[in-house]
Amino acid sequence: MLTTEQPESRGRTRFILKKMLGSLLTLVFVLVFNFVLFRIVQSDPIGSLFRGRNVPAAKIADLRTAFGLDESLWVQFWAYVRQTFQLNFGISYQSRQPVWNEIVSAIPATVALVGISAVLSALIGTVGGVIAAWRRNTWKDHAITSGTMVFYSMPDFWLGMILLVGFAVVLGWFPVGGMTDAGTSATGVALLLDRIHHIFLPALTLTLAYLGEYALVTRSSLLDVMGEDYLTVARAKGLRDVVVRNKHAVPNALLPVVTLTAINFGFVLSGAIAVEAVFSWPGLGKATADAIRGPDLPMLQGLFLLFSAAVIFFNLLADIAYAWLDPRVEGA
Amino acid sequence: MTSLAMQRRRATARRVLTQFRNSRPGVIGFAVLLVFVIVALAAPLLADVRELNPVFARAQGNPQWAAPGTFGVLGTDHLRRSVWVQFVWGSRVSLFVGLAATVLTISIGSVVGIISGFVGGRIDSVLMRITEWFLVIPFLPLAIVLASILGRNVWNIILVIGVTSWPSTARLLRAQVLTVKQRLFVDRSRSLGAGNAHLVARHILPNVSGLILANATLAVPISILTETTLSFLGLGDPSSASWGKTLEEAFVNGAMVRNAWWYFLPAGVGILAVVLAFTLIGRTLEEIADPRLGQAR
Amino acid sequence: MSWPVLSVKDLTITYNSSAGLVPAVRGVSFDLAVGESLGLAGESGCGKSTLANSLLRLLPEGTVTSGEVTIDGQDLFALSPGGLRAVRWTTGAIVFQGALHALNPVQTAGRQVREPMHVHETVASDDEARVRSRQLFERVGLSANLLEAYPHQLSGGQRQRVLIAMALACDPQLLIADEPTTALDLMVQAQVLALIAELREESSLSLIFITHDLSVLTCVADRLAIMYAGRIVEQGPSMDVFQNATHPYTKALAAAFPTIGDPASRKAPSGLAGDPPTPGALPSGCPFHPRCPLAEDRCRTIEPDLRSSGQGREAACVLI
Numbered sequence: 029m030l031t032t033e034q035p036e037s038r039g040r041t042r043f044i045l046k047k048m049l050g051s052l053l054t055l056v057f058v059l060v061f062n063f064v065l066f067r068i069v070q071s072d073p074i075g076s077l078f079r080g081r082n083v084p085a086a087k088i089a090d091l092r093t094a095f096g097l098d099e100s101l102w103v104q105f106w107a108y109v110r111q112t113f114q115l116n117f118g119i120s121y122q123s124r125q126p127v128w129n130e131i132v133s134a135i136p137a138t139v140a141l142v143g144i145s146a147v148l149s150a151l152i153g154t155v156g157g158v159i160a161a162w163r164r165n166t167w168k169d170h171a172i173t174s175g176t177m178v179f180y181s182m183p184d185f186w187l188g189m190i191l192l193v194g195f196a197v198v199l200g201w202f203p204v205g206g207m208t209d210a211g212t213s214a215t216g217v218a219l220l221l222d223r224i225h226h227i228f229l230p231a232l233t234l235t236l237a238y239l240g241e242y243a244l245v246t247r248s249s250l251l252d253v254m255g256e257d258y259l260t261v262a263r264a265k266g267l268r269d270v271v272v273r274n275k276h277a278v279p280n281a282l283l284p285v286v287t288l289t290a291i292n293f294g295f296v297l298s299g300a301i302a303v304e305a306v307f308s309w310p311g312l313g314k315a316t317a318d319a320i321r322g323p324d325l326p327m328l329q330g331l332f333l334l335f336s337a338a339v340i341f342f343n344l345l346a347d348i349a350y351a352w353l354d355p356r357v358e359g360a
Numbered sequence: 361m362t363s364l365a366m367q368r369r370r371a372t373a374r375r376v377l378t379q380f381r382n383s384r385p386g387v388i389g390f391a392v393l394l395v396f397v398i399v400a401l402a403a404p405l406l407a408d409v410r411e412l413n414p415v416f417a418r419a420q421g422n423p424q425w426a427a428p429g430t431f432g433v434l435g436t437d438h439l440r441r442s443v444w445v446q447f448v449w450g451s452r453v454s455l456f457v458g459l460a461a462t463v464l465t466i467s468i469g470s471v472v473g474i475i476s477g478f479v480g481g482r483i484d485s486v487l488m489r490i491t492e493w494f495l496v497i498p499f500l501p502l503a504i505v506l507a508s509i510l511g512r513n514v515w516n517i518i519l520v521i522g523v524t525s526w527p528s529t530a531r532l533l534r535a536q537v538l539t540v541k542q543r544l545f546v547d548r549s550r551s552l553g554a555g556n557a558h559l560v561a562r563h564i565l566p567n568v569s570g571l572i573l574a575n576a577t578l579a580v581p582i583s584i585l586t587e588t589t590l591s592f593l594g595l596g597d598p599s600s601a602s603w604g605k606t607l608e609e610a611f612v613n614g615a616m617v618r619n620a621w622w623y624f625l626p627a628g629v630g631i632l633a634v635v636l637a638f639t640l641i642g643r644t645l646e647e648i649a650d651p652r653l654g655q656a657r
Numbered sequence: 658m659s660w661p662v663l664s665v666k667d668l669t670i671t672y673n674s675s676a677g678l679v680p681a682v683r684g685v686s687f688d689l690a691v692g693e694s695l696g697l698a699g700e701s702g703c704g705k706s707t708l709a710n711s712l713l714r715l716l717p718e719g720t721v722t723s724g725e726v727t728i729d730g731q732d733l734f735a736l737s738p739g740g741l742r743a744v745r746w747t748t749g750a751i752v753f754q755g756a757l758h759a760l761n762p763v764q765t766a767g768r769q770v771r772e773p774m775h776v777h778e779t780v781a782s783d784d785e786a787r788v789r790s791r792q793l794f795e796r797v798g799l800s801a802n803l804l805e806a807y808p809h810q811l812s813g814g815q816r817q818r819v820l821i822a823m824a825l826a827c828d829p830q831l832l833i834a835d836e837p838t839t840a841l842d843l844m845v846q847a848q849v850l851a852l853i854a855e856l857r858e859e860s861s862l863s864l865i866f867i868t869h870d871l872s873v874l875t876c877v878a879d880r881l882a883i884m885y886a887g888r889i890v891e892q893g894p895s896m897d898v899f900q901n902a903t904h905p906y907t908k909a910l911a912a913a914f915p916t917i918g919d920p921a922s923r924k925a926p927s928g929l930a931g932d933p934p935t936p937g938a939l940p941s942g943c944p945f946h947p948r949c950p951l952a953e954d955r956c957r958t959i960e961p962d963l964r965s966s967g968q969g970r971e972a973a974c975v976l977i
Contacts, residue, residue, distance in 0.1 A: 054492070054493055054496050057493045058493075058496070061493075061497070065505060065506070065509065066505075066509075177636065180639075181581065181632050181635040181636040181639055182628060182631065182635070183588045183589060183592070183604075183607070183631055185592055185607075186588075186607060186624070186627075186628035186631070186632075189610075189611065189616055189624055189628075190625075190628070192616055193616050193619055193621060197616060197617060197619050198619055204616075204617070256758050257754075257758045257759045258758055258760055258761040258762075260710070260715055260753070260759075261751075261753055261759050261760075261761075261823075262761070262772075263745075264713050264715055264745055264746060264750070264751050264753075265745060265772060265773040265776060265823075266742040266743065266744075266745035266747070266773065266776050266777060267772075267776055271776075276761050276764075279763050280761070280762065280763055283763075294498070295498055295499075297498075298498040298500055298501045301500060301501075301504070301589075301593065302589050302592055302593060305592075306611065316501065316593075317593055320504060320508055320593050320594055320595060321594055323508040325508070325509075328505055328508060329505075332498075332501045332502070332505050335498040335501045336496070336497055336498055336501075339496050339497070339498050340496055343496060353763070354762075354763060355762070355763060355807040355809065355810075356762060356809045
């Protein structure tokens with residue numbers, strides 16, 4: 029019952045605050061988990077650093093002190109938390125540069141690639157799902173459903189390999205990898221075109237790989253909504269079929285899709301690892317793939333923390349978007 | 361077990377079987393899967409395992425990078441090994457890892473979900489908190505980190521997939537157990553003095569087993585794809601050639617630049633077919649376990 | 658002079674489901690004069706809601722319909738899609754059951770009330786639509802600030818009033834009320850009934866009121882039609898039918914409701930044993946015979962048509 033002017037805004041504020049607190053707790057968990065993973069499970073980080081190499085015992089002992097590994101777990105944990113908040117994740121074994129600098133320099137490439145693909149796959153997948161559901165059991169539905177399922181069922185990097193061989197190696201329409209032509213001095217529009225030329229295939233790969241999930245979720249969500257009485261009411265009012273679909277059915281069916289989109293944004297950041305490796309796309313994914321070969325543990329640790337933080341952040345965003353879109357969300 | 365319960369169970373099995381036979385996607389998925397299971401089981405008959413050894417391949421006088429038709433069914437790779445032999449033996453590893461990891465995933469997820477839903481209270485909230493946390497941790501990076509730390513062998517890969525992918529199963533099962541618990545007959549048998557173990561074994565488990573089976577079938581594709589990705593990123597077992605491992609070697613050794621499509625196409629098609637088959641079967645089982653879904657799909 | 662606003666002739670509706678053809682309405686005929694009110698009663702599954710939805714052609718695709726429906730002089734089944742949309746809500750509007758999800762949960766009540774005005778261009782501007790929606794809310798007894806409320810913020814009674822206001826948005830000639838008082842508590846039920854009775858007095862609105870609760874109809878309906886298994890089994894002036902039923906089914910139904918809105922009596926009226934037949938598997942002969950206390954042998958084989966049973970009254974029973 030409506031008692032004050034806008035009771036829902038207060039309820040929503042409380043809801044969002046609650047979600048923020050939850051996210052903070054999750055972040056703490058990830059920090060602890062990360063510590064356990066890298067300091068305790070991996071019982072001898074220095075030993076694994078020099079795995080297979082002949083290093084004097086004295087040097088190892090020095091390093092142990094330098095890394096603070098002789099201290100108690102509590103002291104180590106406290107130091108770790110402090111360093112994490114100072115964005116100090118140590119030095120990469122491979123590049124000998126601070127991990128954070130390495131990560132920061134790789135972020136723009138990944139955000140561009142993943143951002144474009146995430147938006148495109150969400151848009152195309154949702155539209156496909158809407159068409160499939162609204163025309164259920166017609167040839168359109170069958171084509172969209174089976175097509176997206178096939179893309180959904182293949183390893184994304186394998187799709188990338190096929191596209192790369194087909195369009196870059198055989199046809200030569202696109203470069204085989206990287207973000208710009210080697211040694212290019214292009215600027216302005218030419219540089220932009222060069223970038224687009226390079227991002228096309230990896231972005232296509234990720235878009236195709238991810239749109240299946242959106243199409244399937246949108247389809248089943250819309251099918252759920254299609255049985256609702258308010259659609260019969262909308263039809264009875266004399267609305268066109270398209271208007272019934274776009275104004276009444278889709279806004280309700282999209283609520284779960286919005287959540288999925290936001291959550292996926294968090295996950296695709298890390299999901300592009302293998303695809304970036306295939307296209308030598310110099311982003312976080314390729315950095316991860318390279319770090320595995322070491323293994324460059326400080327780098328892996330930093331990336332893992334960043335990926336986790338991204339997921340937590342986008343989950344929170346998903347909750348906020350939901351609260352904003354669905355008037356029924358009220359703190360409860 | 362009383363004969364009555366046995367009869368009822370048999371009737372259920374018959375009903376599921378009939379419904380499954382009537383679903384075209386389910387039957388297609390089953391047929392495809394059957395083919396690959398036969399290939400995996402009959403691997404020793406279909407392909408000489410020694411061919412996987414580069415030394416043997418060289419001694420045989422195999423050509424390098426031979427296209428299909430010029431040598432063998434699917435050609436050879438950079439080490440003169442037959443791609444067909446890799447495909448056949450790879451199906452074994454991929455299926456085994458996929459199934460074993462799924463068993464682990466479903467076991468952890470079921471135990472957590474059933475305890476959480478059945479016991480309730482504080483234990484439930486603690487377990488669900490932990491489940492939510494694991495849901496948030498990005499699955500692939502965690503698998504990568506674990507695999508990097510634990511080392512590269514098949515059992516670690518299985519462990520890593522199992523440890524990282526149980527949370528969604530746990531959540532699903534908890535919800536189902538809560539529904540079953542609310543039904544009257546549980547209360548009735550509790551009032552007759554039935555113990556918790558009896559309740560879980562006789563009332564909860566039979567009612568969630570359909571869901572567990574459907575969920576397990578849908579978890580296999582995730583396990584197989586994760587194994588493929590981990591192997592592709594170089595975290596696979598160096599001593600066992602899974603399809604993912606084949607893709608990695610093809611990629612690392614320049615099959616793409618040479619347009620040696622026969623090297624990486626078969627393994628990917630194999631993964632696609634098996635994943636699709638499990639997905640089709642899983643969705644059919646899900647519809648049978650939860651008829652409401654059938655209308656929605 | 659009063660030509661019928663609605664004329665239904667031999668309407669038959671068959672659902673095409675996975676289980677085969679399911680007859681929901683089997684040969685229903687009636688006329689509704691301008692300003693007249695018809696009460697349609699029967700147990701759930703008797704076809705009354707199907708009938709209501711068919712009057713604006715709202716049935717799912719694949720449903721087989723035959724017979725004739727003339728609404729405001731137009732042949733309903735011959736209308737083009739555009740013509741059909743023009744008839745909807747302006748000639749005939751439906752008051753749906755508010756307890757269900759008849760209101761879109763993500764739109765405000767006001768927006769949903771204004772929507773048909775914009776669609777049919779009965780208002781010149783959004784401002785006019787706002788003024789009109791405020792008037793409509795006043796008329797149905799809702800405070801104007803509820804226009805900005807979302808459905809979940811409203812009580813059951815308020816939602817039902819919103820649905821009535823929405824139905825009145827384009828001044829329809831015919832109002833079809835499909836169980837508008839179901840699932841409301843007794844007080845609210847009485848208020849909604851009073852509101853509908855008031856609306857009828859104010860204008861020449863024709864009304865079809867559908868319910869399973871016979872006693873409700875005596876306050877709002879001039880005429881009663883009792884449905885069983887997809888057919889009208891008795892009709893006539895409402896007080897006559899209610900107080901002096903001739904068909905055994907009407908008798909049982911009338912006896913079943915000593916009080917309004919007893920929730921327990923909703924599904925299985927007392928004094929009437931057994932369940933209504935499933936439309937897919939109707940009994941032979943008179944479909945009521947398995948539950949009829951007066952059934953004879955011939956009832957198993959003969960399905961009687963409506964025949965005169967007194968002044969302005971008809972019933973379908975071999976005993977008449």
